[in-house]
Amino acid sequence: KLFDTTALVLENKEIQPGYFRMELAANDIACASAPGQFVMVSPGDSIQPLLRRPFCVHDVKEGADGKWILSILFVVIGEGTRILSRKAPGETVQVLGPLGKGFSLNTDTEECLLVAGGIGAAPMVFLARYLAQEFSPVSCKVLLGARTANDVLCRDVFEQIGLEVQAATEDGGLGAKGLVTALLDKALEGDSARQIFTCGPMPMLKAVAAMAREHNTPCQVSVEAAMACGMGACLGCALPKKEGQVKHLHACMDGPVLDAGLLWS
Ligand code: FES
Numbered sequence: 001k002l003f004d005t006t007a008l009v010l011e012n013k014e015i016q017p018g019y020f021r022m023e024l025a026a027n028d029i030a031c032a033s034a035p036g037q038f039v040m041v042s043p044g045d046s047i048q049p050l051l052r053r054p055f056c057v058h059d060v061k062e063g064a065d066g067k068w069i070l071s072i073l074f075v076v077i078g079e080g081t082r083i084l085s086r087k088a089p090g091e092t093v094q095v096l097g098p099l100g101k102g103f104s105l106n107t108d109t110e111e112c113l114l115v116a117g118g119i120g121a122a123p124m125v126f127l128a129r130y131l132a133q134e135f136s137p138v139s140c141k142v143l144l145g146a147r148t149a150n151d152v153l154c155r156d157v158f159e160q161i162g163l164e165v166q167a168a169t170e171d172g173g174l175g176a177k178g179l180v181t182a183l184l185d186k187a188l189e190g191d192s193a194r195q196i197f198t199c200g201p202m203p204m205l206k207a208v209a210a211m212a213r214e215h216n217t218p219c220q221v222s223v224e225a226a227m228a229c230g231m232g233a234c235l236g237c238a239l240p241k242k243e244g245q246v247k248h249l250h251a252c253m254d255g256p257v258l259d260a261g262l263l264w265s
Pocket of ligand 1: 226227228229230234235237238250251252253
């Protein structure tokens with residue numbers, strides 16, 4: 001079920017320079033959301049009604065009053081996100097969702113590898129919480145890659161959920177120096193029924209998908225495409241076609257979570 005609601009901003013915190021976590025009183029959407037799905041959020045200003053932007057559901061938590069809280073995590077990159085970053089508790093935003101297809105867990109999986117690049121950590125928190133709550137015997141590892149230490153997000157949250165976290169930065173400012181794929185290479189050693197869930201920039205997703213294929217490991221990717229409508233109407237979120245593919249897949253309707261095999265062979 002889809003909801004279009006005016007949601008109260010409960011908290012809007014700059015967790016690291018340039019990165020904001022906004023908590024919203026959006027009980028219906030929070031309850032209906034599955035990990036990997038997204039919402040469209042607009043600042044709700046009458047002057048700029050068109051600034052609706054897609055954000056993956058970052059986290060879902062129960063509030064003190066028993067109502068559920070929905071969080072988004074964003075980086076300020078344009079006018080829409082700048083306005084959102086200035087929203088104070090007590091103000092409201094317009095939220096539409098949940099939208100799109102989320103992650104799914106294979107029942108025979110023994111170990112989940114959550115691989116995120118930069119802001120790609122955003123949907124992984126909800127997924128991690130869900131896996132820890134619903135599939136607790138399944139072991140989970142989180143591999144975070146980013147350019148600098150400032151871009152490594154949510155390490156504390158993953159640890160609070162109880163997951164092992166490894167980080168890699170391109171400048172070596174935190175964790176291993178280099179790319180997250182080097183961490184993944186290690187994590188894929190040995191035999192285990194694994195499943196990879198990944199979100200981040202396209203080149204990283206492609207590299208992760210190639211490694212998954214090599215290891216015969218199922219891999220689901222969450223793509224960060226530019227989405228204007230979120231509902232299959234604008235066709236602006238078409239994904240690059242894989243060789244031999246006839247029709248474009250669209251991030252908002254076919255994804256944002258897709259089997260890696262649908263994008264690369
Ligand atoms: Fe408009 Fe996908 S965002 S069709």
